[in-house]
Amino acid sequence: MEKKFYITTAIDYLNAEPHIGHAYQKIIADVLARWNKAKGKEVFFLTGTDEHGQKIANSAREQEKKPKEFVDWLAPKFKESWKNLNLDFNRFIRTTDKDHQKKVKEFVKLMGKKGDLYKGKYTGLYCEGCEAYVTEKDLVNGKCPFHPNRAVKELSEEAYFFKLSKYEKKLLDFYKENKRYILPLFRKKEIVNRVKEGLKDLNVTRLKENMSWGIDFPLDDKYIIYVWYEALLNYLTGLGWPDDENYKKFWPADVEILGIDNGWFHCVIWPAMLMSVGIKPAKTILINGFLTFNGQKISKSLGNAISIEKLVRKYGADTIRYFVCRHFVFGQDGDFSEQALIDRHNNELANKLGNLVSRVAGLIEGNGVEKTENKLLKKFNEKKIDKLMENYEFDKVLNEIFAFVDKCNEYIQNKKPWETGDKKILYELKESILKIAELLWPFIPGSAEKIKKQFSAKNIKKGEILFKKI
Numbered sequence: 001m002e003k004k005f006y007i008t009t010a011i012d013y014l015n016a017e018p019h020i021g022h023a024y025q026k027i028i029a030d031v032l033a034r035w036n037k038a039k040g041k042e043v044f045f046l047t048g049t050d051e052h053g054q055k056i057a058n059s060a061r062e063q064e065k066k067p068k069e070f071v072d073w074l075a076p077k078f079k080e081s082w083k084n085l086n087l088d089f090n091r092f093i094r095t096t097d098k099d100h101q102k103k104v105k106e107f108v109k110l111m112g113k114k115g116d117l118y119k120g121k122y123t124g125l126y127c128e129g130c131e132a133y134v135t136e137k138d139l140v141n142g143k144c145p146f147h148p149n150r151a152v153k154e155l156s157e158e159a160y161f162f163k164l165s166k167y168e169k170k171l172l173d174f175y176k177e178n179k180r181y182i183l184p185l186f187r188k189k190e191i192v193n194r195v196k197e198g199l200k201d202l203n204v205t206r207l208k209e210n211m212s213w214g215i216d217f218p219l220d221d222k223y224i225i226y227v228w229y230e231a232l233l234n235y236l237t238g239l240g241w242p243d244d245e246n247y248k249k250f251w252p253a254d255v256e257i258l259g260i261d262n263g264w265f266h267c268v269i270w271p272a273m274l275m276s277v278g279i280k281p282a283k284t285i286l287i288n289g290f291l292t293f294n295g296q297k298i299s300k301s302l303g304n305a306i307s308i309e310k311l312v313r314k315y316g317a318d319t320i321r322y323f324v325c326r327h328f329v330f331g332q333d334g335d336f337s338e339q340a341l342i343d344r345h346n347n348e349l350a351n352k353l354g355n356l357v358s359r360v361a362g363l364i365e366g367n368g369v370e371k372t373e374n375k376l377l378k379k380f381n382e383k384k385i386d387k388l389m390e391n392y393e394f395d396k397v398l399n400e401i402f403a404f405v406d407k408c409n410e411y412i413q414n415k416k417p418w419e420t421g422d423k424k425i426l427y428e429l430k431e432s433i434l435k436i437a438e439l440l441w442p443f444i445p446g447s448a449e450k451i452k453k454q455f456s457a458k459n460i461k462k463g464e465i466l467f468k469k470i
């Protein structure tokens, strides 16, 4: 088994405040990071913000701020939100960080040396929402499918190109050899089919006279680097590529998690960039679905309702974490319904888990425990959970764990330790609860740590209520 685990998330583009849509993916990343940590691996979890480009320059202007001022104001809100959700990341990278900018230039120079960059002229359609050139084929009713309210523009400028077309066959071979490179598999099919239709070389610069908020292009000072191209490099620069110890220890990434709007860049352009300079691509690109909020598409107009800070204050980090892992089938789109969250909080966390913990703690406080063979825990199939985690079926993992919680509650009903005071039964229950806490730790770390502390104590006490009903 591998001893290390490197996981990255998409870095969020700083043109709006953090909301539950951003948070969903970061929570999944944290769950995977903690799960691997619990398995004894050394983990590096990278997240951060994408801070250059036209849209950010525009948003800054709207607020009468300089771009740097604007991102310095917004980036901490993301970092703070992730802290509020109890995300235990190792680095929060900002693409305006000095070391990122320096290493990006090194990477460009290296790619230039490999002969994969050339100057040409680009004329084409451009979606400012995506900060990307688009082709007629990408459009739905003449509009970008991700930004149907914006017109795509015709843009023409001298530019530097990355020879992406050169990597078409290499990529197709790579997808074939690496069966789990793009997950879920239905996403893989979409992307592979598009690559088979042919790849065009990619414009990787913008003329400074048109747009200057970015990193200088080191091969020609009239240009800055196209924002997408340098943002992708954060997964390398965040580890201190090429000579830092962390890079040597953790690369290649084990999981890069992102939304389908980023799929093309991450599954096609990114591995081709790495192949160009001779670096191995990530092992798995994991694509999450999109969430709506109470049935509505998440947008700025929902405003404060979807603020992470407000949601955490209302429901607590663990309930939000539990809900997004339990309620959605990973990879599919879903609706973050507050009513569904409240129902699951009350029925599953408070009634099932909370009651089990408080009942057993109270009985042990009165009767004590006596070590014995654990027949109850024997009925529990932990291997099945490992298998489900390997397939990113978080909903089923939690379902299995809670089926065992149910079994523990039934065991109490059947054995009636409140009448018998049977210390052996209470020992079995105590050990089973500790196992449950261990398995739930990646999902609800705050509550799991409380349970562990309570049931590892020499004198177990009833203690406070774990989940108050909403």
Ligand SMILES: [Zn+2]
Pocket (backbone or CB within 6 Å): 127, 128, 129, 130, 131, 144, 145, 146, 147
């Ligand atoms: Zn777009």
